[in-house]
Amino acid sequence: MEADGQIAEKLLYCFVKVSIPMLNRSDNPDILACPFCKSQIDKPREIENGFGDTFTGGKCACGAIYIFDRSGHNLGEAYVDGLAYACDGDWDKAWGLIPDEDYEVRELSYDSMRNRFSRSQRKLTATFLFVLIKNAVA
Numbered sequence: 001m002e003a004d005g006q007i008a009e010k011l012l013y014c015f016v017k018v019s020i021p022m023l024n025r026s027d028n029p030d031i032l033a034c035p036f037c038k039s040q041i042d043k044p045r046e047i048e049n050g051f052g053d054t055f056t057g058g059k060c061a062c063g064a065i066y067i068f069d070r071s072g073h074n075l076g077e078a079y080v081d082g083l084a085y086a087c088d089g090d091w092d093k094a095w096g097l098i099p100d101e102d103y104e105v106r107e108l109s110y111d112s113m114r115n116r117f118s119r120s121q122r123k124l125t126a127t128f129l130f131v132l133i134k135n136a137v138a
């Protein structure tokens, strides 16, 4: 009977070990939400940047746009694409924008294992770049 008890204890241990991290997941674990308005964003899709290239991203209902950089290597490029996209392809307008004054940017690391944003600020990790043009400019 002692052996059975040990097995039961092991099973319980496994159960606790597996289930507790799941219980600890924060409020909306499977929802990727816009950092500006907190609403759920659509899955990023391929979008033309106007120069024959495409980037992966989308637009939130609040007007914020997002770019998904799978590698985290091309944030500079993602930034430019995002700004232009936020200006409806108006590159002149995009170049003239002043950070913080005309638009706000949020960088969020993406945890592909859990399909959620993570707080870690590791470099070279899949990243979502959010850009919100402020009303005065739009």
Ligand SMILES: [Zn+2]
Pocket: 034, 035, 036, 037, 038, 039, 060, 061, 062, 063, 064
């Ligand atoms: Zn939003």
